[in-house]
Amino acid sequence: MASASKQETMKAIVQDDYGAAPEQVLRFAEVARPTVEDDEVLVRVRAASVDRGTWHVMAGRPYPIRVAGFGLRRPHAPNPGRSLAGTIEAVGKDVTEFKPGDEVYGTTEGAFAEYASARAGRSPARLPAGALAPKPANVSFEQAAAVPVSALAALQAVRDQAQVQAGERVLVIGASGGVGTFAVQIAKAFGAEVTGVASTAKADLVRALGADHVVDYTREDIADGGHRYDALVDVGGNRRLSHLRRALMPRGRLVIVGGETDGRWLAGNDRQLRARLLSPLVSQKLATFVSSENADDLMAIRELVESGRLAPAIDRTYPLSETPAAVRYVQNGRARGKVVIAM
Numbered sequence: 155m156a157s158a159s160k161q162e163t164m165k166a167i168v169q170d171d172y173g174a175a176p177e178q179v180l181r182f183a184e185v186a187r188p189t190v191e192d193d194e195v196l197v198r199v200r201a202a203s204v205d206r207g208t209w210h211v212m213a214g215r216p217y218p219i220r221v222a223g224f225g226l227r228r229p230h231a232p233n234p235g236r237s238l239a240g241t242i243e244a245v246g247k248d249v250t251e252f253k254p255g256d257e258v259y260g261t262t263e264g265a266f267a268e269y270a271s272a273r274a275g276r277s278p279a280r281l282p283a284g285a286l287a288p289k290p291a292n293v294s295f296e297q298a299a300a301v302p303v304s305a306l307a308a309l310q311a312v313r314d315q316a317q318v319q320a321g322e323r324v325l326v327i328g329a330s331g332g333v334g335t336f337a338v339q340i341a342k343a344f345g346a347e348v349t350g351v352a353s354t355a356k357a358d359l360v361r362a363l364g365a366d367h368v369v370d371y372t373r374e375d376i377a378d379g380g381h382r383y384d385a386l387v388d389v390g391g392n393r394r395l396s397h398l399r400r401a402l403m404p405r406g407r408l409v410i411v412g413g414e415t416d417g418r419w420l421a422g423n424d425r426q427l428r429a430r431l432l433s434p435l436v437s438q439k440l441a442t443f444v445s446s447e448n449a450d451d452l453m454a455i456r457e458l459v460e461s462g463r464l465a466p467a468i469d470r471t472y473p474l475s476e477t478p479a480a481v482r483y484v485q486n487g488r489a490r491g492k493v494v495i496a497m
Contacts, residue, residue, distance in 0.1 A: 162187045166267030167233040167477045172214035176478035176485070179212060180233065180266075188264070188271040195252050195274050195286070196244040200295035202265040202495040203237040204477075204484045205303050205332045211236070212481065235265030235477075235495070239289055239298035249274040252286070259298040259456075260286035261306075261447045266477050268497055287452035290459035293466075298459075300466035300492035301336075305455045307411055307445040308336035308387075312344065315409040315441045316385040320345025325376065325383040325401060328390025329365065330356035332484075333411055335467045335491045337387050338363045343463040349383070351376060359467060359490050377401040387411060395429055399438055407439040467491030 164187045173179035190196045211234035239259040242252045251274045252258065262272035262284040272286050289298045311333075312318050324341045328334040329350030341348045342364045349367040350360035357368045369376055371391075377400035385407045386398060398408055410426050426442035433440035458464035469490045472480040480493050 164268040165474060166264075167235070167474065169212060169229050169231075169233050171228050172212070174209075174213045176209075176212060176481040180478045180481065182475045182477070185232070185267075187269045190244060190246050190271050192246040192248040193273055194246045194271050195242050195249055195258075197238065197240045197258060197262070197270050197272055197286075198243045199238050199240040199265060199268055199270050199497055201239050201299035201497060202235045203300045203303070204235075204480045204493045204495065205237065206484065207236070207303060208234050208481055209485045231263035233264055233266040233477075234481075235267070235270075236261045236263060236284070237299055237302040237304075238262065238265040238270060239295040239301075240270075240497075243269065245274070257289040257295075258286045259289040259302060260284065260449070260452055261302045262286070266474065266495060268474075285447045285449045285452055287449050287456055290456045292460050292462075296471060296494045296496055297466050297468065300332075300468055300494050301455060301459065302447070302452065303445075304332040304492065305336040305340075305464070305466075306447060306451055307333045308340050309451055309455060310443065310445050311387050311389075311409045311411050312337055312340045312385075315443050316387055316407050318344045318346050318385050321347070322384035323347045323349070323382075325349045325351065325369075325386045326365075327351040327371075327376070327386070327388045327393070328411075329360045329363070329368075330490055331390055332489065332492050334387075334389040335359070335363055336464065337389060337411075338365050339464050340458070341385075341387070343458060346385075349381070356490050363467065382406070385409070392425065395425065395432065395440070399436075399440075402438050405437050405439075407441065409441045409443070411443075468494055470494070471496050 163184050166185050168183045242256040264270045324346040326337045329338050330352040338350050348365050350365035351369045352360045354370050360368045382403045387409050389411045429440040471494045
């Protein structure tokens with residue numbers, strides 16, 4: 155097995171304990187490079203990205219995510235980064251999918267570092283899961299790093315849960331955020347007529363993504379009775395289910411991807427629970443889901459990117475040492491699209 159020596163070091167963001175303030179729990183340090191097991195690869199990280207889930211992994215909230223494999227009392231991962239793009243530095247003896255020098259993108263724990271270990275293969279045996287795929291050839295490492303977590307959630311929401319078809323009318327709430335910017339483009343790629351919901355300051359971004367219409371939620375009501383949609387993908391906000399349903403056709407599909415509160419146990423997921431309970435009782439489909447990090451969907455996204463139908467919208471790029479500021483920027487809801495960490 156080819157791997158880096160245990161004595162070799164790297165620059166990385168380090169987190170020892172859970173906490174809600176990135177400036178208090180994330181620190182920039184020199185640490186040992188990770189070694190790789192037989193089924194793993196070592197990635198020289200060229201860029202990583204921040205999403206809303208980064209804060210949740212960092213804070214360990216809502217508490218059920220700790221049980222899901224991220225660590226009960228303290229973080230299992232060295233830092234909360236998960237999306238990355240880079241080159242394969244070394245491979246374990248059982249790895250056949252990749253070789254040193256390959257350009258890849260995908261998900262793994264500890265992405266806020268110059269090097270990260272990741273599992274190869276399509277059947278991960280350990281949690282939390284992760285996946286790698288060849289990087290889209292027509293984008294930079296920074297652009298590729300912005301894609302994995304958010305685009306996977308968007309693809310699975312639009313394709314699998316909303317089951318969007320050509321000619322349908324689709325509404326995307328939170329269209330200017332990380333997942334929303336991808337959801338707008340993917341729905342358009344599937345041939346839908348897309349309306350994006352955003353604030354006044356972010357409406358121009360949503361139009362630039364290809365949305366056919368933009369609703370400024372500070373001035374307009376999505377459920378004004380004038381428009382109804384075949385599918386609604388809700389990525390942001392906490393609108394009541396009754397309000398969302400009024401914007402749907404009688405047999406429309408609602409997919410709740412996001413929408414948060416500060417709750418330590420549910421953090422807004424009570425709305426998802428109510429949707430699951432109500433869905434069998436009404437004609438509309440009310441769906442919630444947890445996105446899957448898998449290589450097959452990364453390959454599907456790669457094809458969309460290389461065909462020009464999907465492109466990351468990057469708001470800002472931060473150096474690795476300023477990762478806490480990047481997390482804070484996303485946490486405060488300021489981002490227009492994605493925030494990237496460049497190595």
